[in-house]
Amino acid sequence: MRKKILVIHGPNLNLLGEREPEFYGKTSLESINKKMSDIAEKNNIVLEIYQTNYEGEIVEIIHKKRTWADLIVINPAAYTHTSIAVRDALLAVKIPVIEVHLSNIYSRESFRHKSMISDIALGVISGFGEESYFMALDAAKKIIFT
Amino acid sequence: MRKKILVIHGPNLNLLGEREPEFYGKTSLESINKKMSDIAEKNNIVLEIYQTNYEGEIVEIIHKKRTWADLIVINPAAYTHTSIAVRDALLAVKIPVIEVHLSNIYSRESFRHKSMISDIALGVISGFGEESYFMALDAAKKIIFT
Amino acid sequence: MRKKILVIHGPNLNLLGEREPEFYGKTSLESINKKMSDIAEKNNIVLEIYQTNYEGEIVEIIHKKRTWADLIVINPAAYTHTSIAVRDALLAVKIPVIEVHLSNIYSRESFRHKSMISDIALGVISGFGEESYFMALDAAKKIIFT
Amino acid sequence: MRKKILVIHGPNLNLLGEREPEFYGKTSLESINKKMSDIAEKNNIVLEIYQTNYEGEIVEIIHKKRTWADLIVINPAAYTHTSIAVRDALLAVKIPVIEVHLSNIYSRESFRHKSMISDIALGVISGFGEESYFMALDAAKKIIFT
Amino acid sequence: MRKKILVIHGPNLNLLGEREPEFYGKTSLESINKKMSDIAEKNNIVLEIYQTNYEGEIVEIIHKKRTWADLIVINPAAYTHTSIAVRDALLAVKIPVIEVHLSNIYSRESFRHKSMISDIALGVISGFGEESYFMALDAAKKIIFT
Amino acid sequence: MRKKILVIHGPNLNLLGEREPEFYGKTSLESINKKMSDIAEKNNIVLEIYQTNYEGEIVEIIHKKRTWADLIVINPAAYTHTSIAVRDALLAVKIPVIEVHLSNIYSRESFRHKSMISDIALGVISGFGEESYFMALDAAKKIIFT
Amino acid sequence: MRKKILVIHGPNLNLLGEREPEFYGKTSLESINKKMSDIAEKNNIVLEIYQTNYEGEIVEIIHKKRTWADLIVINPAAYTHTSIAVRDALLAVKIPVIEVHLSNIYSRESFRHKSMISDIALGVISGFGEESYFMALDAAKKIIFT
């Protein structure tokens, strides 16, 4: 049976490409999603991708996919630093999680240095622009096939 | 006229029974709600029960029931520790509030030790599993009938 | 072409007039909105006004109006102190922002002294009741016409 | 064999009824103890109740009753926030503990927000006046009979 | 009888126009004072304006005008963040106070984020350049005539 | 009827005269008590003086004398900085309290700078050696006779 | 030769009697000074009394009287909590200092709990209203005559 990966983009990521390009690059989210789907296709992985600006909706996406997904790739964006609800949802479903950030969160405002997710994630990738996502897929592939 | 209690379950509580049973027990939310309804019935109390994963929806449930409810029993779950919006909603409606937690929040991660609700609640019950809710109903009964 | 101002009211402000009048005054939100519309009308400014209790919806209103609005007047209420998502949305759209508070946030609980928005706002007005909004419109007028 | 519960009242609780009634209510400790004994009687539980103003004596009561008690209901009052000795005594005897407070400790001075006992207690009940004790007995009953 | 407003400019504001124009704008203090006097004139308000670089002199101006002034508009500049003496003077005279800042103090060094005055002021206006003063007068007018 | 003052000396004060004379002086506690009794006598005040090394006993002395004493002069010594129990006892009995220290607690280890009693005391006298007690009696006299 | 005491009143104390009487009492500074002079007279002590609202002037008074005064009684008021300059002046002249406060600074805002003077003072008297000064004179008398 094919392996399944859930990808979740947090708030404001729908504006990617036009939002603060010095931090987030110039590629649109659609373009990143397309590339991720291609990578998944090539590796025989099923991918479902969601973007939402609602903390509660991230929680519900995780809930709904909890028996479906083999691994979660999540960029919780602003909710990275404040959301215990997303943390609790991830703790509840017990699926391995890779945390991804486009920008290097450690070189920005100090309130972005603390993540509510990192300590329960399998691993963290931060600062490689869109490449962060592809690296995550790459790592995910090796994790779910071993 | 019959007294009315509003019960609000916060984020991730819909997963009760399958989510981290070492903290939250093995009973489902439906089962807890059923038992609460039975207790209410026996005590001639009207009960309305809501669960939501959205901070904003908790705020709106409180608003909508503000002239209906005589008392609120709330388990704000993850929002306990972060939501000033829920605090403000409770402050706005001025209905007595009982704060309830299934797990003992004081024996977990330090960010769970601080509640944004406790200081404006009438009382707090934490750590008795589903029993926490029944104890809250019991206390509520005595409060609204005196 | 007429200038356009986006006004956003955060959580619990829909209860204005009945909610803690010692902090927020006795005027309803409708009445304030009406007066703002009148002021806008007189100054040949187009006004769109939103109120929501959802953090995610504030983010989306800002997104949707990002090519329309010349300036944003926002009272993020409880989200003032906790929302990096709203901050990020404002950073993303790069429209000048005026932060408004009905009550004097500095004379209340210490967690209300810190704003996640103030340092990226053009200016802050706090404590003048409904007048805070009208002062904001007044300042906005001068900013967008110069 | 009948189940046995040890009840410990900490410092200043002997003044109950005349001491700061806005926090602690107007009932005397004798009256609360009487009601607890009645509840125990009805539930076929043996109850022993102690009050002391000495930290060391709380430690010794716990020691002495360590093979007798099936559960401890304790209101450590002022020692809640400072006593590692009482914590160590409870850790040493390994009997389930319910922590009880008459007043809502979270709405008072900040040094009362931290409990040295909560994280090792089974559960915490705070803010329901004398009812806090009866709720504790109620919960205790269910715990020791399952 | 005509209403009276006392305006106090704190240290370094005499250099306005040449001092760090990126924060404080290019207008001189004289020019701002002139515009304020015009606004006062039009609204039939008597205005007295003082600038001093001495903390002690701010205290004494407040003392001397304590039976004369109906409202104080103060920009305490550097003393905003350090002066308990000015705070005490304002507390002593019990005249309503509007705190004004040319620059947005929240977007500068962290020691400028804390004001010793804000919590006892009626309201705070920060970041609108010279306009901050005119908005303060506007608000003052409505406050002293109601 | 003659006025009555309760004097309480906290832990280690029984060693006065031989204990760290650079902080506490060379006079014995007996000698200080004798002088206090003389002063009381002259002013027609009844004095009862206690010294104890037990936190719990301070609590109980306060309880026992709660209907007898018109004012309490207390030097809680080491318990000054740690005892919520003594604070609660003083809060419970609602008798005016004067806090006294032989040494200047502000010029010693930083953990001695914080008092759990000062904010609920009528006044504090610190650093005048045995004279601190006599000054307290002097102040007490004026307070209880007005 | 007659002994000499320098008395310094800090900022805002000139308003005594009309300023926040719940903290500072209803007596005027003149009346307190008069009573102090009478006490001094009776004890054959020369008294010089100054009040200033300027931190710099307190420094200079201390300098000018440094060879004249045998003891300094100072109520630095607001400067208590912020002035290293006054501290340095007192350190420089090496005259024994008694710190006096009318109100109990420990029961007010937290920034009033810290004194820059206490650790270098001989002793501190706080909270006895005008009596604080007379107690200080009394203590001073004993110190300078031994």
Next chain:
Amino acid sequence: MRKKILVIHGPNLNLLGEREPEFYGKTSLESINKKMSDIAEKNNIVLEIYQTNYEGEIVEIIHKKRTWADLIVINPAAYTHTSIAVRDALLAVKIPVIEVHLSNIYSRESFRHKSMISDIALGVISGFGEESYFMALDAAKKIIFT
């Protein structure tokens, strides 16, 4: 004349052997005391050993033995981290002190990392189980005989 050592065991140590053996080992206090007496005997040292659960009693034991003891070996247990009274007693009697802990206090809860005694002790031994006491006696022997 034979040298004399005072040994003090703090609260809960009477339960040694049955209390949390993973931290404190399985030996009883009696057995440790017996071994210490044997060691003392062999080295021609007089030993007096006390155990108490009362902070105040530790203070009084130190007082009573202050002219008798040449050295104090103390395991203040829970009072290690909270008792200024015990610290003051040790400071008062000026006898060299060795601080002993059965468990390694640095590898437990963070509130056990701070000792109120260590900085005034001659030395500290922590983590060697009952052996900690024997090492202390060994060190004590060398200290008092040189």
Next chain:
Amino acid sequence: MRKKILVIHGPNLNLLGEREPEFYGKTSLESINKKMSDIAEKNNIVLEIYQTNYEGEIVEIIHKKRTWADLIVINPAAYTHTSIAVRDALLAVKIPVIEVHLSNIYSRESFRHKSMISDIALGVISGFGEESYFMALDAAKKIIFT
């Protein structure tokens, strides 16, 4: 010309495979280095790999390779959290840096959460075991060829 990558392993990484396998996995450093060399080979990249336990030596390796390397992949291990010297070396040479960790540093002791390198790195990869290095090479390849 072929691109060149400098790989630096910090202290204790030479023990890889036998050191705490629950954090660092069971592969030896030699094996990881071999795999990295293979990847480099395939991508036509020159690789130099160093391991040292000396902070100073990391500094000097960076210095020596400063004109040679196009990119640095560094796992500073323990020095991640303490070394300003390594940070300064990286700042001095101005070569893009990728920070790599085998274990998830955010789920371990709190002193491992802070990195002295992250804010000046291009990106950070943490928690994927040996895979972290291969992901870094992969990202490096894309960075140096664009």
Next chain:
Amino acid sequence: MRKKILVIHGPNLNLLGEREPEFYGKTSLESINKKMSDIAEKNNIVLEIYQTNYEGEIVEIIHKKRTWADLIVINPAAYTHTSIAVRDALLAVKIPVIEVHLSNIYSRESFRHKSMISDIALGVISGFGEESYFMALDAAKKIIFT
């Protein structure tokens, strides 16, 4: 044209020579000023030297000399650690500043470790007694002539 240096001595420096010689040395301020004038003379530099105990006056001296001075040598003494007003004055005039301290401020009370001036100064010299000033002049000479 000859270069011009403004020298400012802060509060209490007028007492130099008699004030705490263990920190500040035994030379008088006059003597230091004389030596500085000689050095200036030799280097063909015009020197103006001020001493004041008023924070406001330091601000005004800086203002008055803002078009005259090529460089400022300032020893703000006590105001070093508290004065945002002096900082703002220096920021306003944009003249290079050398901060000078007679004593080593880093080896004294912790509140002297933080300077409000250092981060905006060109350089800092601390701890060399009167020599600190001469070193500053020496450095100043090189700076203003290059």
Next chain:
Amino acid sequence: MRKKILVIHGPNLNLLGEREPEFYGKTSLESINKKMSDIAEKNNIVLEIYQTNYEGEIVEIIHKKRTWADLIVINPAAYTHTSIAVRDALLAVKIPVIEVHLSNIYSRESFRHKSMISDIALGVISGFGEESYFMALDAAKKIIFT
């Protein structure tokens, strides 16, 4: 087979005897090492002793001896408080560790109160001068032979 103990002396200990004798005593390191060797000899234990001033070298000594040593006695000196690298080396080799200090680290500068080693050590001995080492050997002997 004979048991083997590795002894490591950290930085600056080579100066023992001439370095700050008030903290470290007057005995040279050679003399201490000699006495340790004698004790080992008598107890049929093989001892290897190293001193180094390099953090990296401590790490490497631990590595090299990791299959040889049965127990490590280490005085990490200055590295006690800063070295995660030494901590990691000790964690990696999993040999029981005894931490030793000549001086009482708790009675010195506050940055010496925190040890990066204590929580992973078997036990800690601090403050007994050279005797600390001999006590460690004594304890080591009992540990490795049981």
Next chain:
Amino acid sequence: MRKKILVIHGPNLNLLGEREPEFYGKTSLESINKKMSDIAEKNNIVLEIYQTNYEGEIVEIIHKKRTWADLIVINPAAYTHTSIAVRDALLAVKIPVIEVHLSNIYSRESFRHKSMISDIALGVISGFGEESYFMALDAAKKIIFT
């Protein structure tokens, strides 16, 4: 006999001239050393200059030169903020120390504001580029010849 000064340059200073010239200037270390040697020559002082990137080597240089040097001029660079080992070495040898920094450490990252050396140095010079060293030599000369 000629006086002798030991100059120590810490890590990364060997890159001077090419490393971050905005902070450290464009002169090479060789050039600075040359100028220092010339100054020494002229003043009949013997100079030995070392640069190392190893913390341990700084310690050993200090040890080796401890009977040779009359004064140490040290720029500990990155180790300024972290090295207790260097501090201990300087404390051990008791030679007067001048701390030197090329850049103004107070205007950079906050972790550079704290020096582990300043409080034990004779004086500190920071921010004058290469001139900092020459000023140090100048001060050194006066110190060692008096």
